[in-house]
Amino acid sequence: MTTLFFHLLLFLITPCVTNLIPAVHSKCIEAQKQSLLSFKNSLVFDSSSYSKLITWNSSTECCSWLGVTCSTNGSVVGLDISSESISCNIDDSSSLFQLEHLQSLNLAYNDFNGSSIPSAIGKLASLRYLNLTYAFYSGQIPIEVAHWTRLTVLDLSSNYLNGELKLENPNLGLLIQNLTELTELHHDYLNLSAEGSLWSQTISSSLPKLSVLTLSYCDLSGPIHESFARLHSLSMLILDKNYISAPVPKFFANFSSLVSLSLSNCNLHGAFPKELLQIPTLQSVDLSTNSELQGSLP
Numbered sequence: 001m002t003t004l005f006f007h008l009l010l011f012l013i014t015p016c017v018t019n020l021i022p023a024v025h026s027k028c029i030e031a032q033k034q035s036l037l038s039f040k041n042s043l044v045f046d047s048s049s050y051s052k053l054i055t056w057n058s059s060t061e062c063c064s065w066l067g068v069t070c071s072t073n074g075s076v077v078g079l080d081i082s083s084e085s086i087s088c089n090i091d092d093s094s095s096l097f098q099l100e101h102l103q104s105l106n107l108a109y110n111d112f113n114g115s116s117i118p119s120a121i122g123k124l125a126s127l128r129y130l131n132l133t134y135a136f137y138s139g140q141i142p143i144e145v146a147h148w149t150r151l152t153v154l155d156l157s158s159n160y161l162n163g164e165l166k167l168e169n170p171n172l173g174l175l176i177q178n179l180t181e182l183t184e185l186h187h188d189y190l191n192l193s194a195e196g197s198l199w200s201q202t203i204s205s206s207l208p209k210l211s212v213l214t215l216s217y218c219d220l221s222g223p224i225h226e227s228f229a230r231l232h233s234l235s236m237l238i239l240d241k242n243y244i245s246a247p248v249p250k251f252f253a254n255f256s257s258l259v260s261l262s263l264s265n266c267n268l269h270g271a272f273p274k275e276l277l278q279i280p281t282l283q284s285v286d287l288s289t290n291s292e293l294q295g296s297l298p
Contacts, residue, residue, distance in 0.1 A: 028062035038095040044088040075101040086110035092120035157188035193219035
């Protein structure tokens with residue numbers, strides 16, 4: 001057997017999440033318009049560089065503002081102010097949390113100065129989509145996140161430059177035990193070392209509908225438990241730069257919808273299961289920087 005250094009790339013696949021709420025143009029509810037204006041006024045941002053927040057003004061309907069999505073009755077159900085060069089904190093008193101019908105919230109690619117995710121975010125009980133990637137949050141993830149039983153997409157990845165997000169109390173199990181509708185979980189650069197090797201059992205027992213899982217640079221330990229095979233809907237699995245220290249599980253070949261698999265730099269060893277390459281949907285595999293992984297190329 002020769003050392004296997006295998007990097008198959010048929011198409012470029014990158015983890016992504018999408019806003020699940022369709023745009024509807026209607027007359028906005030005045031109280032929600034005022035909440036949005038108050039929220040905007042509390043933010044520090046560079047109005048010369050970005051375009052969404054500068055469209056928010058009292059003389060126009062809030063449902064027409066960039067980044068705002070309304071339902072047919074004028075309730076604000078979607079808010080996307082990603083990449084708006086925001087550089088301040090959002091605290092528990094923010095009028096953002098008065099938007100009780102909000103289903104989708106995207107605050108990605110802003111700078112919240114290493115502050116904690118406000119616990120008042122739990123007031124947004126209807127959330128289905130939350131994206132806080134590269135938002136520069138730190139500290140403990142609030143337990144309120146665990147109460148969003150309708151949530152389908154959760155992205156808390158890459159919050160590490162001003163500290164790091166933690167999952168200690170609640171731990172991973174408590175955070176996701178009620179999130180049974182979740183289809184996408186992105187937790188890259190979130191320290192999960194406290195989970196030991198139980199992380200795979202925790203995820204497989206709580207998230208039966210999961211299709212996208214990205215946990216790169218999470219200090220995960222292996223091996224990956226056999227119960228992980230329950231995740232029949234997985235289409236993307238990204239676990240780069242963790243301490244799996246085990247063979248690639250043979251049951252991965254049973255993920256019949258798998259499109260992208262990345263296990264780079266995971267200290268994998270043993271023989272690579274060639275059956276995995278027979279998955280008809282598979283487009284991308286990265287097993288690079290696993291010097292102990294052995295096998296022969298197909």
